[in-house]
Amino acid sequence: xxxxxxxxxxxxxxxxxxxxxxxxxxxxxxxxxxxxxxxxxxxxxxxxxxxxxxxxxxxxxxxxxxxxxxxxxxxxxxxxxxxxxxxxxxxxxxxxxxxxxxxxxxxxxxxxxxxxxxxxxxxxxxxxxxx
Numbered sequence: 001x002x003x004x005x006x007x008x009x010x011x012x013x014x015x016x017x018x019x020x021x022x023x024x025x026x027x028x029x030x031x032x033x034x035x036x037x038x039x040x041x042x043x044x045x046x047x048x049x050x051x052x053x054x055x056x057x058x059x060x061x062x063x064x065x066x067x068x069x070x071x072x073x074x075x076x077x078x079x080x081x082x083x084x085x086x087x088x089x090x091x092x093x094x095x096x097x098x099x100x101x102x103x104x105x106x107x108x109x110x111x112x113x114x115x116x117x118x119x120x121x122x123x124x125x126x127x128x129x130x131x
Contacts, residue, residue, distance in 0.1 A: 034060045103117065
């Protein structure tokens with residue numbers, strides 16, 4: 001590897017050490033449905049966000065609930081503090097489209113309709129407000 005690429009990779013690694021996040025890849029729900037749930041918790045305090053996700057009736061909220069708990073655990077491991085002592089917030093949340101499975105559904109007169117089974121990638125960032 002060249003020196004320039006090596007230096008850039010090292011800088012990225014150092015920047016990752018100050019970010020506290022969790023990532024869920026290839027979640028089998030459509031990005032549109034996941035974004036509705038992600039908008040509910042964006043910018044909120046973590047305990048309020050966990051409560052909103054726990055009592056939501058949407059299927060995507062279950063997956064986002066476990067992902068948020070994982071992000072909180074990552075913050076605790078990296079900082080060495082307890083989440084109960086600090087006030088954590090959901091600073092950023094991204095929902096990106098992933099690959100989709102393409103299927104055919106039979107239709108009248110010998111035709112076929114396309115079914116796209118979408119999936120998404122979700123990234124949740126947590127941090128304290130004073131940073």
